[in-house]
Amino acid sequence: MNPWFKKMRVICFLSLCGFLAGVPTNDVNVIEGNSLTLQTGLKANIQSRLHRIKWYFKGNRIAQTIGSLKKICTDDHCEKRFRDRLKLDSHTGDLTVTNTRTTDSGHYKLHIFNRRNNFQKIFNVAVHDLSGVETVSVSVMEGDSVTLHTGVETKHQDRIRWFYNDIHIAQITGDLSRTCTDVQCNEGTERFRDRLKLDHQTGSLTITNTRNTDSGDYNLQIRRFRDVSFSIFVHGFSAAERDEIKRKSLKEGESVTLDPGVIKTQSDVMLWYFNEILITEITGDLSCICTDDQCEYNDERFRDQLKLDHQTGSLTITNTTTEHTGDYHLQIINSRFKISRRFAVIVTGSDWSSSSVTGIHYQYVLFGCTLLLLLTDLL
Structure with a gap:
């Protein structure tokens, strides 16, 4: 080959590389079967009058628009690959590929011409099966x-x-x-x-x-x-339904059940926290329930008052007291995901304790007896 031609070929190659190095590149991902739209970024009200747009896939021209005219699939190769699956917006030049396939993956090049300059953009499309x-x-x-x-x-x-x-x-x-x-x-x-x-x-x-x-x-x-x-x-739940599920109000002595609303699998780990302190745990088919000194805070708050359902992970607190008021945090964990859910429990004290009620009853009896004696003396 003539040395002059070799030199010119190298120069052209280097010039092309330098030109393409500055071309904007976008990565686009789509799941097979979904539609894909590649946007030119042009405004619809000026495109038809000023621009000529061409789309290429792996070097083959697949669509073009000149003014208000558009042409799709200009060669037989395109007809086989994209048959009836290409749409071209005549106002913006945007290209849409419908019902995508993995064979649609590759480089799509956009070339825009107008009177003043040319513009190119590359889209690296990956269709995932x-x-x-x-x-x-x-x-x-x-x-x-x-x-x-x-x-x-x-x-x-x-x-x-x-x-x-x-x-x-x-x-x-x-x-x-x-x-x-x-x-x-x-x-x-x-x-x-x-x-x-x-x-x-x-x-x-x-x-x-x-x-x-x-x-x-x-x-x-x-x-x-x-x-x-x-x-x-x-x-989704209404605000009232969500409040009923995640907010529990009860009186001392009553029991309350916090239900995760899921079916536990063997791989799930379920952790219950009270005010961010671990109180119960289920791993596989084994359970660990906090009782007195087993609890992290060691104050016997839940002694013999916790019940754990091994199938659902539901936590029941029996014979509640005001000390059980607080935030209960559930974590459901496996190798692929973790779900966090919070419950608010409010336990209110009884207005009349048993001792006070007994005292009141005794006072009523004493008052009645005194009154009876007074009436007897008067008679």
């Missing part, structure tokens, strides 16, 4: 906190990403150089504002004060590990 992905189902009550475990310790080269129904909501890297939650990860995500917490050691995600609208699929992606999908269902 969840048929072979571990799926974990979690049911919580509105107002609970739930932690979704990654099951790993982050390494320097790891990147952990969380998605809610394909929306990027949290991310962390091993060196903490790129960490974000909710709005920081996606400016359009207001759903979880100030309710997401990310563990910097493991990447585990905690959702606090859950709402009914938080129900959905949470997809965990860890570089070097397979994906995990969490399907969360948040049971």
